[in-house]
Amino acid sequence: MDTANLTAFLAVAKSGSFSQAAEALHLTQPAVSKRIAALEQQLATRLFDRIGRHVSLTEAGRALLPRATLVLQTLDDTRRALSNLSSQVQGRLVLGTSHHIGLHRLPPVLRRYTSTYPDVALDIRFLDSEVAYDQVLHGDIELAVITLAPTLDEPVVARHIWDDPLDFVVSPEHPLADSGSVTLRQLGEYPAVFPGPSTFTHRVVSRLFQREGVTPQISMTTNYLETIKMMVSIGLAWSVLPRTMVDEQVKPVAVSNGEISRQLGCIWHSGRTLSNAGRALVELLQTDG
Structure with a gap:
């Protein structure tokens, strides 16, 4: 055939x-x-x-x-x-990653990778972490560097590379901006913008509120962190953002019992033989990530 x-x-x-x-x-x-x-x-x-x-x-x-x-x-x-028997690191490597990780975490790693392995042709696909996870699960891409799922399906192998602390943020003019510390219940009294319901980040944040028995007022959702940051900065809602994105446009708010973080890492399918190029990238991520 x-x-x-x-x-x-x-x-x-x-x-x-x-x-x-x-x-x-x-x-x-x-x-x-x-x-x-x-x-x-x-x-x-x-x-x-x-x-x-x-x-x-x-x-x-x-x-x-x-x-x-x-x-x-x-x-x-x-x-x-x-x-792989040749031990040469070459060929095409299909890599999925989220926009946030591709912008804020991967550049120094990929710079060293392409310098060390010039014979590898990187095919980088920018996808939501959940989409990249699904494509690895179904064999469409070899590797993904993403926000790790709270739970993994058995065929997927994950390596934790970075901790990614999340901060609760409001606009500088928000009523809670000058509060020394607030509770999740106080936050729940104001409109919030959350990552999309299907995202791993949404699950992480939602579990925190569920644990405290608080239902946040989610007025909007979007998968794009830059959009969330913009909506927070103009005072439409509060949200959570990776600490790496927090600057003068938004103001972090200390939340009692509200420490929250997500894990970033790489995943691949356990039933799929990693290419030499893929294995080299995993090793570089684990040493330099």
């Missing part, structure tokens, strides 16, 4: 579109259609239903999907295992 045809099948299944799959694979749409047709002919079954511009998997396509994914992942893993 031609792996190029399987790759095209997975791209169409993922995007639900022949044109988007062609764009992702850097092919023409007719070339993708030809590969799907060849695969359908080889398997003697239709894999996609095409109604107008809508494309959906048939029952046979749904049955093939996990098997095709496993075949391609096994081939990739075999290539990495054989390549």
Whole structure:
């Protein structure tokens, strides 16, 4: 079975579109259609239903999907295992990371990495930590440097690299700005802007309030920390931010029983052989991170 045809099948299944799959694979749409047709002919079954511009998997396509994914992942893993025998650190490394970590934590590490291993082609994908976690879990990327989940699914291996303290922050004009210390219950009386409900950071902060039996007044949510900082700075709400982002635009507030931190680190799939390039980056993170 031609792996190029399987790759095209997975791209169409993922995007639900022949044109988007062609764009992702850097092919023409007719070339993708030809590969799907060849695969359908080889398997003697239709894999996609095409109604107008809508494309959906048939029952046979749904049955093939996990098997095709496993075949391609096994081939990739075999290539990495054989390549690792050379002990050379080279090739392409697909790395997922959040915007915050990519801006505030990774630059010095990546600077040394690219200097030490010039033959590695880094493919850095900026993703929400939760999306990067999911892509590692499903084998779409080799490594991710992210906010670590409070709990991990068993196939995922994590290495803690940084502690990331979080500060409660308000605008300099906020009623609580000049308070010596406040309680979570006092904070709960004012509007808050939180990271999105699906984020690991949201879970960390929410657990603190649940532990104290306080329900915060969450008026807005967003996954972008810079947006949260802007909304806090103009007095719309209070929030929590990594200490590395706190400056004169916002004012930290001491909260009794409110010390909070998240862990940042790297993750990979336990069932996937790390490339020499991936292993070298993990080692560098653990020594220089």
